[in-house]
Amino acid sequence: MWKSIWATKDLLKKGLLWRVGIGENISISSDAWIPSVVNFRLSTEVDFMRDLKGQEVIEGTFLEEDSARILRIPLAEIPHAKFLVWGGEGSGEFSIRSAYKLLQTMENHPRAYALQSDYKKFYKKLWLLNLLIKMKITIWRITWNYLPTKANMQHRGLVNDASCPWCGEGTEMIDHLFRECPVTVEVWSELLLQELCTLGNMGGKNARIHKKQISTSKDIRNFVNNYITEIDGLESRKQIEIKEEKVWRCPPRGSIKINFDGAFDERINISVSGIVARNDEGSILFSCSEIDKKVNSAFAAEALACRKAVKMGIENMWPDFIIEGDALTVIKK
Structure with a gap:
């Protein structure tokens, strides 16, 4: 976990931006201080201004596109010193969402986040599905091979044996867990709907490993079908709820x-x-x-x-x- 946190330090550097105050102690060429630019810096470097500060800038120094961005920087009514803000959000406050977007644009990133851009339409559809959040997260984890399979756990040095706890015949990887394991194949045939087995299979796996319970394919089928019935019941209750119309309301008396x-x-x-x-x-x-x-x-x-x-x-x-x-x-x- 600490390695993952430490790996993002370059990301934080790229996302930090100086909020200009009275203009002192900001290097015009080197510091990040211009909003709405990829790296918050000038489009071109001005050599003779390397050591100049903001208050020394004169009109006509910058390129037209840089001048326009500088002129759009909102000025404070009360003078204040410069301070660092997060450039990924208009409010200047850090958010995981904007950091994640910035990470996808970085070169030499620790994981192939560019790959996620190729599947952007798929993920957009996934998050818009009318499913429980934990089900959507499980699907997302499957696409990135983030599930705690025996193969992944062995790779991290958490277990010595990577064989499948269901059949013991092969290495428990994503493909084996959901497609190749004989128990999984039997579950597919019991359900006849492949898309509905993910949660039940994981539930049965967890019960087998942590609670020492052995589930048959029929047990898993019944579990999934009962879960679907429960979800359908929640959905029907949602549909009969009366949505409150958003209208303007008067303030309290005297306000x-x-x-x-x-x-x-x-x-x-x-x-x-x-x-x-x-x-x-x-x-x-x-x-x-x-x-x-x-x-x-x-x-x-x-x-x-x-x-x-x-x-x-x-x-x-x-x-x-x-x-x-x-x-x-x-x-x-």
Whole structure:
């Protein structure tokens, strides 16, 4: 586990980005400080600026594409020192999802993550299937040979014998476990549906190894069929549940609710913020829309709209107001 963590240190370096403050102590050519670029650095190196700092930059120094990106960096209203953020998310906070995406683009990565891109359509369909999460994860683990088969456990030095615990005739690898083992073949014939055996086979295997229980193919068939019945029952209950309609709700008595939303056009880097303030009776007290140019991302567009909503509440000196929007990342930030 520690080796796996240590192997990602280069990934963390590639994903870190300086959030520019007052511009001091940032190397323009060497440091990562420009959002919306693969490595967060200038497209071309400017030799005479190797040791220059941000405050020494003059107009007309950079290429047009770099200048445009620099001008889209949002400026803080209150000066602050530089600090490191995670470049994979608009909020600057680290997430496993964005790190995983970045890992797929890296060269010399520890595993063949590029292979996963070839099966992107398959994985997209897999995660959208109406199945239990643990079943989808099991299928994903099978595709990457991540199951604790005897062969994998022997490779990691956890067991000495890699023979199949079911039949004892061959090495327990993925193909043997799900296709070649005589017990598995018998289970397929009992079920007549190959796609439904994965969970039952693993369940029977775990019971045999950990609980010293011996399951026949009929036992596994019954287990799988009972499990399918249970899932069907859960699905039918889901279908009869009444979905609550999402409608705007009035704030508590004496409070003001300010709703915000942002729209972003990435082709021209322009966003529009919409703000509406209502009282506890739902009457509109104030509404406005505003255009912002040189916006860097959809996250920035939502963040600008949220900031305008907060400033509206403060400037109107409303004693108790609620900010509401559909951008969860911005709200949490």
